[in-house]
Amino acid sequence: MLDEVVIKTESLLKIFEEGKKREVTALNDVSLQIRRGEVFGLLGPNGAGKTTLIRILVGLLTPTGGEAHVLGRNVTADIEYIRERVALLPQEAGIYERLTARENLIYYGGLYGIPEETLNERADELLDIVGLREKEDYQVKGFSGGMKRKVLVARALIIEPEIIFMDEPTTGVDTIGARVVRTLLKRLSSERNQTIILTTHDLNEVSELCHRVGILNQGRLVAVGKPTELEEKFKAANLEEVFTGLVTGEGVYGE
Ligand SMILES: Nc1ncnc2c1ncn2[C@@H]1O[C@H](COP(=O)(O)OP(=O)(O)OP(=O)(O)O)[C@@H](O)[C@H]1O
Ligand SMILES: [Mg+2]
Structure with missing residues (x-):
């Protein structure tokens, strides 16, 4: 992990009008900083x-207030610069749905102007890793939920982004598949210094994978730190206790 801050939000506010x-x-x-290479x-x-x-x-919503910078650029002013360098797994x-697994990767990578030869090499590797090589020429619409997630993981990675946002990458993915995804993400962080921001409801996954976590509750960032630091701070036996204490208002002894 490097010292360079690649994501910075200051007093971020988002209000949806219904x-x-x-x-x-x-x-x-919400004020938060994330460094390069961090999970x-x-x-x-x-x-x-x-x-x-x-x-x-990633520029899909505009903030109501406060500021957010990604790779040193303001998300409201410089989103094109940011979009070229980050990937999102929604x-x-x-x-x-109508494209095959392989076509999903190649098409997406093509949008970033990556040459086809490079894309084909990366697609081979990624489809192997997520275990979809044999199904690569099948239309995705017939895939199970977990298989679709794996296609999305591979697709996000084919552009070799500086920052990868993964919104529940392992939800619906079976035990072995989830392990493969976790191992892959760890490697991208440690070997390539890619920054990974992921959401998950699996606290074991967090303990295994994440350098630091941020806990949101009703729109507020109620804790940020290394899993072990948070356990100490809140005198909790594990991350689940920290989480439950903060979110239900019970058993938070720290501060
Ligand atoms: N486009 C939208 N229009 C109106 N309200 C929205 C919209 N998107 C999100 N919200 C509201 O904003 C709040 C936060 O939603 P968000 O999807 O960010 O939660 P989340 O933490 O991702 O939850 P989950 O774990 O269920 O994915 C919720 O109250 C939600 O109803
Ligand atoms: Mg969500």
Whole structure:
């Protein structure tokens, strides 16, 4: 991991207007820094704001207030620069159902202007890693949920991005597949200094994979740190206790 900060948010605010009277504050005063090569886990219960934060950082949503910088550029001013250098594995949809597994990778990489020969080499390697080589010429629409997730993981990686946002990369993926994905992400961080921001509901995955985690609750960042630091700070036996304590308001002894 390097010292260079590649993601920085300051007092980030996102309010969704629903109709005239209802608003949802999805992110509230979120200030966060993530360094190059770091595997950073975003945790939080359903509706906490994890996907919203990722979508702001890749330019799919504009913040209501505060600032966000990715690779030193402001997401509202310089999103083209950022988009060329980051990849997103979305929580939902985003896959090209009518294309085959291989075509999904090649087409996506082509959008980034990567030469076909390079793409074919990378696709071979990635499809091997995620175990879809034999199915590479099948249309994705017939794939199971976990197989689609694997295609999306491979597709995000084919552009060899500086930063990879993965919104629940292992949800629905079987035990062995999830292990493969985790091993791959660890390698990209340690060998290539790629920065990985992932969300997950699997706290074991977080303990194994993430250098640091940020816990969101109702749009607020309620804790940031190394899993072991948080356990110490909150006098908890494990990350699950930290998480439960912070999110339910029970058993938070730290501060
Ligand atoms: N496009 C939208 N329009 C209106 N409200 C939205 C929109 N997107 C998200 N929200 C609201 O913002 C809040 C945060 O949602 P978000 O999807 O970021 O949560 P999350 O932490 O990713 O949850 P999950 O674990 O279920 O994926 C929720 O209250 C949600 O209903
Ligand atoms: Mg989400």
